[in-house]
Amino acid sequence: MTEVRVIENQRHFGFGLLEVSRRLELLWMLAQRQIASRYRQMLLGVVWAALEPLGQLLMLTLVFGFLLKVDTAGYPYPLFAFAGLTGWWLFSRNLMAVAGSLQDNMSLISKVYFPRLILPLAASVKELFDIAVMVGLLLIVSAIYGYLPDFKVVVLVPLLLSAGLLSLGIGLWLASLMVRFRDIRPMLGLILQAGMYATPILYSPSLVPERFQFAYQLNPMYWVIELSRWALLDKPVVIAAPFYWSLGVSAMILASGLLVFSATEKIAVDVQ
């Protein structure tokens, strides 16, 4: 007796992870496709992946390190900035990719059914792959400056993963909202830029006045970046109450993002 598939208006919604687990092969192939198409069509594929961040790092070092002479408590500026930027790049790129994943793949989702959550997940896998290239670069730069990585660098893995999950959570919210309100997309770049300055990436968090520190540290990305620096440069960091708060907030964003996404992906095709 073969299985009967029933198609009707479903009102229940959940995280949608069980469905995805049945189609892991598709998830992997979609991620692979994105990675392959990025690196294959360009002659210097992997080189570009390294050149772009290095170029940006050079410019930021010139402006903030040499001209403005930002206080980094003695750490060489390029390394200080790079350690912070790695986590932020993952966060911002993944956020953009996840937020746009439904719309960018409209031609696909309007023609064939598969668990829609696979699309943002595939985007995240691709961004994680890109960031792995970046981390390799970071370790080289760090060694050049005499900071030989020790066992602590393994902390980077859970740190980057949590940055990825947080941006996935926010991205899922945005992807859901963008189904109806496309106005969000142009605003996103601006918001991300603001987020970059609200996080201690290009400057040291000690610049922020003491009375704002609690609120400042509620930003989950604060912890990702400060802990990255701890792992790489041995920069001291004090785990305070906001750390636990931000963990809780991140988990809630991710969970609610999954729920909202599973509710709105059902109408995404209808309102394209």
Added chain:
Amino acid sequence: MSSNSEFSVRVEGLGKRYLIPHRHKTAGRMGEIAAHLREFFPFMGRDERDFFWALRDLSFEVKPGEILGIIGRNGSGKSTLLKILSGVTQPTTGRARLRGRVGSLLEVGTGFHPDLTGRENVYMSGVLLGLKRQEIAAKFDEIVDFSGIEQFIDVPVKRYSSGMYVRLAYSVASLLRADVLILDEVMAVGDATFREKSQRNIEKLASDGKTILFVSHNERAIRNLCHTGVILQEGESVFQGTADDAVTKYRQLLHQYDISDVKEEATRWDLAEAPRHHASGHRVISWISLHSADGNETNLFRTGEPMMVRIGFKNSKVDKPYFSVIIHNEFAEAVATVNSTHTGKPLTAKTDGVIECLIEDLRLGEGSYYLMVDFGFYGGNRLTTTSYDCIANAATFRVDLNGYVAGNGLDSFEGAVHRSRWAVSPLV
């Protein structure tokens, strides 16, 4: 088997509505935003005017091994139905049950990426359609063989010709081992050889007990391929039956024919109030009558003998008019077009009058026919016709072959009748 296990696809009361908040402009931009929000938050109250029903209360059942054709004009809900059945979008009401694995091909080449090679794309789209890698690997050679592009399989598909692209894409989908296969307009792809090949493939799938739902505008494809048919009109099913009947009915609907209200005995029809084929606003043609060569009214004609059509017209203001008589068979296929421009002489038909058209030898096969009358302007630099008034199904008549040709004769759907001579000579 219990009676419950006999269906392969069962659709019950299926309906789909879309939100179209732009409809009432009075509310302005804010009203539009509010309508969007109402979609998310039902408690805000909904306005029925905001919705459009693309599909309404549709029910049908398909048995294993059956090929069901779904016919309808653009916007009749065909694609919406297939989208619901393939799971791309959810129905608003009702439900559909499909037994076994469902494979859908709503568009040829879904999921193909131009930068990937043919081989990679075969795997990609196979996995996308729900197969496992090993299953595709097992069928890979068959797929490539069916598409006939072995030598290019490792070339990025962006370098393919559009024919190659489409053949490869179709091969992947058609060789899926799905129990229910949903195909949308796929027969339009490839050249004649490939079309024939895919048609045979579909027939083979059906004889293996697979079920196929097939949407097409191509009536010939539906008639050749399908067993049963459903006609959709404005989201509702207006006919369900055999594929042949469905195609005939569909053509009649297209031409506004309704066999049931044709008066078999009539020889003269008042057309002043008849429905027009297009909305030009002109109502020039007022009646039509059919006559035999001696001028007597009749609706029974003999092949090879003359037929006279008289058309009454009123308030014609056209300088250079034309009249045209188009004959359709029972399948609503045009079998003859007789145009006043064929005489090569200009026509004057001002104000009111009667125009007479004598067809010298009616070379139609045996059967019933429907007459369409067209009137309009003929001229301009490039001698084109512009229709002002056109009535489909203006008159009905029957044709009797009456021994014009011998043997097994010729029916209304077999084309024009020709007398012929046949001779056999020995090989030199």
